[in-house]
Structures are given as structure tokens and as C-alpha cells.
Amino acid sequence: MKDYKYVGKNIKFKDVEERVTGRLKYAGDLNHSDMLYSRVLLSEVARGRIKSIDSSKAEELPGVVKVYTYENTPQNTFNSYNWYRGQEVSKDEVLLTPYARFVGDRVAAVVARDKKTLQQALDLIEVEYEEEEPIIDPREGLASDDSLHGEENPFAKQELSCGDVEGNFAEIPDELIFEDELETPKIHHATMENHVCFAYPKEPDRIAIVSPCQLLFSVRMMVANMLDLRFNQVHAIKAPVGGSFGAKQEIFLEPLCAFMARDLDRPVKLEFKRRDSILATRTRSKIIGKVKTAVDKEGKIRARDIDVLVDAGGYTSNGNIVSIAMAKKVFRLYRIENQRYRGKSVHTNTPIGGACRGYGSPQIHTLTEINIDRVAKRLDMDPVDFRLKNLIQPYDKDPTGGPNLGNAQIIAALKEGAEKFDWYNKRNRKEDKGRYRRGIGVACCTHGNGYYGAYHDFTGMTLRMYADGSLLLNTGLHELGNATLTAIAQIAGEVLEIDPGEITVLEADTDLSPYDIGAHASRGTYVCGMCAFKIAEKLKEQFLRESAKVLNTTADQVEMEQGEVWLKDAPQKRLSYGEMAARVQVENQRELFTTYSYQAQTNPGSYGAHFAEVEVDTFTGLVKFKDYVAAHDVGKAINPSSVEGQIHGGVQMGIGMALCEEITFNDKGQPLNTNFSSYHLVNAPEMPKVRVSLIEEGGDEGPYGAKSIGEIATVPVTAAVVNAVNDALDIKLNVLPMTPARILEALNEKEE
Amino acid sequence: MKGLKKEKQKQNKTKYFSPGNVKEAVEILAEIGEEVEVLAGGTDLLVRYYERLYDIDYLLDLRLLEGLEGIKLYDDRIEIGARATHSQLEKSEYINKYFPIIGQAAANVGSPQIRNRGTIGGNIVNASPAGDLLPGMLAYEAKFKLVSAKEEIIVSAEDFFVEPGKTILKPNQLLTKVILPKPEENTYSSWIKIGMRKTVAITTISLALVLKLKRDNNTIKELRTCLGSVAPTPLLIRELNREIKGEKIDQLDFNRLGELVADIISPIDDVRATKEYRKEVARNIMIESLEKVAKLR
């Protein structure tokens, strides 16, 4: 493979020092003179129409400026997932509701002169509800035809299939059909930075909104829609993001904040606390899934049938779309000629589901990969060998007509991972009989690279070289903390033969930057990185052309490398980029400047195989990690250390989903854990040492062959861990997370 | 000190005191009474008032108070000042020598930041069923010194805890000291804490066990078993002691004792675990604790 200068190198994350020393100004750190503070009052009941809201005591409190409720805010509906104009979405959410649909629904907002007064004012608002019987379990939602929104429950159904599923199931004998079920919990994104935004009026008749978000241009649209403004009256500015994972992809706070700022004609900062974030942002959608797999005697999968129930919570958000996203994944990992996915989405009186790292992919893979493992074991086959027999091959077609899978290196990833993990030897270990039992688990997965095949997917950039040779790349991108902008600079720097440190990459600002559809769908490196590649090539051409003019020659006579440019015949007479750029300005009277709009044309799969070794304490049900290997087909790692960082973080989230993360409710819909003392994340001392293998075979359209990693890193983790725990204990737990209590319960059931 | 209260009522702001000695402090308590919140490390208090500090009318900060610090060794006892932090306990030579499980329990509290701030006095007065120092206090027969403007009294740890967050401490009293009688010879102890993770975890269930053997280092003189997080207050299981007194440790049926513990306790379901889980784990860690102390002999 070609030796690159900047691509494939561990170049330091651009603002890492600011981040770790606390100097970086997040939205919560911003202060304007004259600024007001706001917080939201959340519903305390899971379901009920508001009989009365008395805010008079709050309003009398010194420092309180205004209290908002449904009575003095616009009641036009929106869908927080709505990301482009013209998209068909079901709009069922309002800024502040007259009818609470879950504990955490937005009921009122207080604006005050100082932060301290806010909580006191919230405490003084008296709300009376006409309480109704809530639907907490999505299965109840399905059975009751009771709808929260005056429509049917389930409110959406999806089906995607290939081949002849029923026919094949009919042919296969029962003993070769294997069925499994899985229930996944509602999960909190647990970003370190809670949701926050900041709006201020701008003359003439404009409004600015600062938000740590993933889709700035959609923020602009949503604010404009809510305030009945033209798009060019809204200036949306992206703030640094202190963690998002999809939580800040959906837009519900910004329109409210902007509305209040415009109403009061004052800057307003709206901040969430942890409890607010857990209840009133979005959650990873809960699913209840069933999967049935038919195999032949040789261990080839003949047919598979999947049924998924999605719990969207109190409002629709992406409750139907996430189901479609899940559907698409199942056709792109194994060669299964006959397969069907059926999904139903229901509303329940629980927090709203939404985008969350992987967008349904972790849930669906957990369901199917647990099943694959069990099929293998019941066939008395090694789980790795069984997978190898059935996995897709490079450049396979998507049997449902989706984009080609591209240079899909899952087999290489699985083999390399198994080797690194020492899978076969570990599997041959003697079974433990004592208190501590070891087990190993594996899981494979796929994820996408952008929206191609589903939605429009394009981005624009402008690139200029200044008269001193430094560059400015103006983009509509969103740095979410995963070093996207650093990777973009590496790509452009590689093309332009210049140190990435010389390139300032700007992120989205709706007044100043080209349009971008946003940081979602794992498109940052694959799609936007390609735009950076193309625009750098264009500027390079221009630079050579303009240099040729200065040097009185033709472009093919000019060479550029490592920040220097020269005539082929006179390599000893070199000019720096800056010297040349200055001469181009003076002599050719033009700026080195170009603009480019790039459209994605492919959407291959990224692939991963994870391996977990656990030790379960049968006295306490606690799970400890002994080893962890993550092998990923990333095409090409633009910045290996940040790729690895993404994988470590992905493993941390996936273990949480497997072992401890869950927002729990009682049967009245009251949440039982709304802070981090009772909502448990995996912390550093619990983490396994994650050993990473990267498969870098390129072969697809992305810059230097690169593919996505951010989302897929968390996709196979839960299944690998669950498979390992099940392997250790020879149990079949199918409700996540596998808490110590559930593990001991499953063990006891087995013994009985 | 008179008139403190009136002044405060006019202002609607928290009134802050930082007395230099116990006498001054208890006078403030005597004057204002139950509206005063005592602040030691603040790791429980400030969490309780999170976002609602405006609810605190009077704050009495112990930070400058003399006489509440340090760990002192006497012939027959150790005295721990109420302001001693978990970090100090964890590192104390005396504690680790004579009361190792207090050191271990302190080391299990939260994270380094919490251990550097959180105090033994706060842990005790906060009286959480999950307070990690409490089972050890009962198991080692600790006594607490309570001081008011009127009197100084010594109470035993066993009598101190009433219900979650509630103790016999009166609003006019300050906890100044924890007194631990030095264990006799042939005393062995074990501490086990089970949480959802190894660090920064509220205890799901814990067990402090102190075993006193006779001179033969085998015959049981007394077994003090105290569980955390299975009842409203730390639960000292006296029944066990009656059951096995006089038996020999090397002949003891650990499983039977484990079962007994599981039978005796009646824990509840909460967000961390079910009652069945707690019973089962109680049995398991009882057995493990006995194995541990038997090995220490």
C-alpha cells in the first residue's frame, strides 16, 4: 500500500488541549450581558391532561421574568427527528404540552434573571392533572389499540423481505429451526454535557441560536418553522459538543429557547440537568424482538424471520424510521436468500426513543447475533465456524436492492479477531465448575456509510489558500468529539502535500458555511471526507495552473510537495506555497479559492467482529472481563488512534447495554433511576483492556478507502458480551441488561 | 448568640457559621435548633440539597472546628475525630492494624475525590442503610460521643440508628468522636461489599463480620455479623451468636450459617436489586466471610 504522509498517522486531535484543560467554551459556559436563564418543568405523571397550572407563586418570586406553559406558547406541532424541508414526518410534539404523555414531558418553562432562582420557581409551579391509566409495556400498547395520539397503536408497520420465507420454513424440519427472543431496555445517552442551547435576538428581525448539535441546518429550519421566520432570519451556530451519541441529533430545545428569546427580546440560555436529560431528551429505543432461523444439516442458513416491536415512547420521533434502519441491517451480514423483517412501532407513556449511536443497529444485531450463537451451539458447531460458513463476501449484492456491500471484509475481520483472541484455544478450555465461571462470546455486525440509497446525501465545502500558504476549509460539518475535523484536515493535507496543521477546518455556521445535511448516518469520513478529498484535488489543480502562469509555463511542468512548489527542470529553485500564493494574488490577480459540492454515490458496509471473555461470579452475579478483542473493517484508518478511541468508547457503551444500563419504571410509569447514583454506566475500573485489530483493505469510494467507525464500534458489543455470559453459565437470558439479580435468577431457574 | 434567628428571617438567605471550637458550635446549635444543617465534607448534604441550596437556612461548617480531627491510639481504644476522612481511615496505620475492615470499607467508598472529602461523622449521621462504615461500627462495638451545650454523652453504635437518615442524634448535638475498643486477642474480621460495580457504587448489600475466638484460637467466643443495605438500618444479627456460641470454628457448618442469615433478613426490592437477590447473596457472602476469617487464624 502507498505510504502516506498524513493519512494513517496519529495526528493529535485539534482542540484536545482545550478540551482536557477545561478551556474550551461549551454552550453552557457562554455569557452575554443581559442574559436570562431558563429551565423546563417536566410532567410528574405518566399520562394525564392538565386541569390547571398555577404559576402565580413562581411569577411573584423575585428574579423570575416569565413562566411559559401551553397557554402562552405556539401549539404548532413538530417532529424532533425532522431534518430536511419536504420530509414526510408525523408531527405530534409541541413546545409545552397541555397533555402529559410520560413522566418527563415538557409542561412549563421558567425564565429568570439568575440560575439560582430557577429551581425554586419550578418548585412553586402547581400543576393538576386529570390522570389516566398509562401504557408502560409496549406489549400492552400493541394489545390495547389505545392510542396516545388519536391514531392507531401500533402507529407504524414495516416489512422488508427477500426470497420465499414461508415456503422455506415449511420445508425445514422443526429440529433445524431455532427461535430466540430478546428485550432491550431504554438507555440514556449519558453525554457528559447535558442538553443546553442559547438564543439571542439579532437585529434586524433575526434570531441567533447556539447549540451543541449534530444537524445545525435542521436546527435553523426547525426554529424558523416554529417562529414563522424565513430561513435567512435564523442564524444557527454550532457550539462544541460535550458528547452527543445521537442525543443532540434531534431538535426540541432550540425552538423553545428561540421562541422565549424572541418573545422577551433578550438572550436566553436554556439548560437541562441530568434528570432532565435522562427523561426529557431521547433514549435508545427499547425493542422486543423475535427471531427464527432455519438451517440445513450442513449449517447453512436457509431462511430467517424477524419480528420487532419498537417502543417509541410518548411521541413518534424516529419510531418508525429506526425500525426501517434495523430492517436494512439484517440483509447485509449473512448470505440469507430467504429472509423477512417485520416491525411494529408503538407509543407508550415512557420517554421518547430517538437516534442513539448505531440507530437500531445495536438492538437488531444483539437479537440476531445471540440467535446465531445459539443456532451454532445447538448444531454443535463452533460459533466462529458457523458464522464463517454464512457470512457475506466482498461485493455481494444487497438482496433487497440496497446499495452494493462493497469490499466487505467481515470474514477477514472475524478470522483476524479470532486469532488475536486465541478463540479456538479458549473454547477448548475445560468448563469451570466452581464459584467463578469463564465464558467467551463473539458477535459480528455491519453498519452503513452515509445515506446513499435511502436519502439525498451531499455536502459542500469551500477551500482557500491565503497569501502566506495557510489554508481555510469552510464546511458545514459538526465536530462531535470524535476528531472528524482532524481527519478532514489530514485528508486535505495529504492531497495538497501540506501539514494538516496548516489547514483550519471550520465547522457549521448557517450564515457562513455551505450546507451540510448533518452529522448522522456515519457519513462524516466516508461522505464528507470525500468532499474534502475532491475539493483539495481541485485546489491543487488550480494551484498548479496558477503557479504555471506565474512561472510562465504549463501546469504539467510544475511540481508541488511538502509545502513547496518548483519547476520540474529547476528543482533547486523552490518557492514555498505562501510565496507562490502571494505571487498568484499580485501577478494573476486572483485568490486561490474553490468550492465543491459532493454527492455520495455508494454506501458500502463497514464490518466488525468482537470477542469477549468474561468471568462470572456465581455468588454475586457480577461479571468481570478477562479479555476483549475488537476487529474492524474500516477500509483505511485516517487517524488510527482516534479510530481506536471510537472503538474503546463503543465497547464501553455496549457493555453498559449488556450489563447495567437501563431506565427503569414502575407500573405507573414513574422512573426509578434519574441520576448517576442509580443509573449505572460502566466506568474506567470496570473496562476490559480492549485490543483492536484494523482491517484496511480499502476498495471503496471513501477518501483513501476509509469507511465509518463511530457508530459500528458499539454495534456488536452487547451481543458478544451476552453470548459470553450465556456461555459461562450455560443460561439463556433474554432480558437486558443482564444485571447481577437477573443473572442469579437465570442460574436458579436453570438449576430447578 | 441571641438574635441569630431574627436576623436570618429578615434576609431570606442562607446564614453561614464556621466556628473554631466545639463549644461555639454547640451554642449555635442550642440557639437555632433544628434548622441548622451541619456541614462536614458535604458529600451527602450537598447532594441532598442539589439545586435547592436555597432551602438551607443556617449552615454550620465544621471545617475550622478544632478537636474533631485525627485518629488517636490509647491503651484500650482508638478515637477517631468525626472529621476524619475516608482517605485518612484507609491509610491509617492504627486502623489497618486493629480495625482492618474499617479501613477496607473506607477504601470502598465512592471515588478518591469523595474519600478525600467525605468524613466518618458524615457517614454515620447521614445514616444511609448503604453507609459503608456503619456495619463495621456495629460489628466492632463502636461508641459515639455526642456533645451538646448542656452535656456530653457516649452512646453505643447499636443504639444509634433509627431509620434511613434518622438517628438518635438531637438537633442540638454534635457527633465529635467515634470510640473503638481495641479488640482482644484472637479477633478476626472480614468486610465484603457488593455493588453494581467495583467503584463509585452504592452498596447493594454488605457484610461486616468480627469473630472472637477463645484462647485456643478455635472455640467461638462471639460472632458479630452486621449487614448493610438489607434493612432500614445496619442489621446486627444477634441470633447467630446464640446459635453457635461455644462451637469450634474448624467444625462450623458455614452453609448452615449462610442459610440462617438469608432466613433472618427481610430486605426489599429497589432499583439496585430484588429482595431474592439480596437474600441469596447474603447467604453467599456470609459463607465467604466465614471462610475468610477461618483462614486468617
Ligand SMILES: Cc1cc2nc3c(=O)[nH]c(=O)nc-3n(C[C@H](O)[C@H](O)[C@H](O)COP(=O)(O)OP(=O)(O)OC[C@H]3O[C@@H](n4cnc5c(N)ncnc54)[C@H](O)[C@@H]3O)c2cc1C
Ligand atoms: C459520588 C458519591 C459516591 C459515594 N459513595 C459512597 C460509598 O460508596 N459508600 C458510602 O458509605 N457513602 C458514599 N457516599 C456518601 C458520602 O460520601 C459518605 O456518606 C460520607 O461519609 C459523608 O460524609 P460527609 O463529611 O461528606 O458528610 P456531609 O454531607 O457533610 O454530612 C452528612 C450528614 O451528616 C451530618 N453531619 C456531618 N458531620 C456531623 C457531625 N460531626 N455531627 C453531627 N452531624 C454531622 C450533616 O449535617 C449531614 O446531615 C457517596 C457520595 C457521593 C456523592
